Amino acid sequence: MTESSSTTALAAGSDGNPTKIGFIGCGTIAFAIATGIATQSKIKIESIAVSKRSEQKSKLLAETFPDLVTVQEENQKILDENDLIFLCVLPQLTSEILKNLKFDTKRHTLVSLASTTKLDDLVRDSKLDATRVSKMICLPSIARHQGISLHCCPTKNPFLTSLFEATGGVTTLESESGLEAAMMTTCVMGPIYGMMKHGRDWLTQHTNLSAAEASELVVKQYVGAVLEAERDCDQPNRLEDLVAEQTPGGINEQALRNMEQLGGMETQTKVMDAILSRIRGESDGSVVP
Numbered sequence: 001m002t003e004s005s006s007t008t009a010l011a012a013g014s015d016g017n018p019t020k021i022g023f024i025g026c027g028t029i030a031f032a033i034a035t036g037i038a039t040q041s042k043i044k045i046e047s048i049a050v051s052k053r054s055e056q057k058s059k060l061l062a063e064t065f066p067d068l069v070t071v072q073e074e075n076q077k078i079l080d081e082n083d084l085i086f087l088c089v090l091p092q093l094t095s096e097i098l099k100n101l102k103f104d105t106k107r108h109t110l111v112s113l114a115s116t117t118k119l120d121d122l123v124r125d126s127k128l129d130a131t132r133v134s135k136m137i138c139l140p141s142i143a144r145h146q147g148i149s150l151h152c153c154p155t156k157n158p159f160l161t162s163l164f165e166a167t168g169g170v171t172t173l174e175s176e177s178g179l180e181a182a183m184m185t186t187c188v189m190g191p192i193y194g195m196m197k198h199g200r201d202w203l204t205q206h207t208n209l210s211a212a213e214a215s216e217l218v219v220k221q222y223v224g225a226v227l228e229a230e231r232d233c234d235q236p237n238r239l240e241d242l243v244a245e246q247t248p249g250g251i252n253e254q255a256l257r258n259m260e261q262l263g264g265m266e267t268q269t270k271v272m273d274a275i276l277s278r279i280r281g282e283s284d285g286s287v288v289p
Ligand SMILES: NC(=O)C1=CN([C@@H]2O[C@H](COP(=O)(O)OP(=O)(O)OC[C@H]3O[C@@H](n4cnc5c(N)ncnc54)[C@H](OP(=O)(O)O)[C@@H]3O)[C@@H](O)[C@H]2O)C=CC1
Pocket: 024, 025, 026, 027, 028, 029, 030, 051, 052, 053, 054, 055, 075, 088, 089, 090, 091, 093, 097, 113, 114, 115, 116, 137, 138, 139, 140
């Protein structure tokens, strides 16, 4: 899925496809992406090399996928022996790490997970051509091929699109500011979990259900609603249709209307605007009540 156009997927293993993959940094997100890539079967990958850091995670990856994953001590060795490099370190470290590495400008493709590091800085510090540098955002659920990755700004990189499709799906953004706005979707967990907990607490006050029973009830109702919404979710009017199919005059229709009348949607907009401004480095993300 792209902002405006679709790309054609190249067959795996086509000439020039970077099927030797290296990870600089092997923390939470590198572990998840490496697991997602190692367990997908659509794209043939020759090898995956991960940084020894963090040792517990890199060791586990090598033990789990002994035919595919090796552990390297040095970042430069990861570059020297691989073509597609995922940079999975904290944003404040990207510049220093990249400046100390020597990329092959004809061979390497760099994908950075450091969300707040700008593309221009990645290009400057890696000395790679801008067409070889992109940013990706995903959640740890990529390990199970769940969720959807965000990717920008590919100068048409069908291989990366195919790889990310194979690990759960990808939305391709054609501008860095579009990527920043789309990142809003990666922070739905906090509000949803908070609403579930609030619903659970309300339920235990109004019923004889235990906290465990109320938790299960609330979470499973959310799961049912979300799975229903997932069906045909690539259709442009799916959300309008879901809202419209609530029984006229029924309690779901009324609950939504009440939410709107009490300013729930304005609150949601304010929250999204504030988070976007934090993502863009324009504020600390707080809202003024
Ligand atoms: N966690 C998530 O869900 C997501 C994270 N991201 C982004 O991905 C990046 C990594 O996040 P996350 O995986 O959570 O962070 P972690 O802290 O789990 O991982 C960071 C990794 O970087 C390693 N590291 C530190 N310094 C170096 C170095 N000089 N050379 C090589 N490796 C080094 C650390 O090793 P050691 O432990 O040995 O210090 C660790 O393995 C961040 O920029 C984050 O914003 C993006 C999307 C989602």
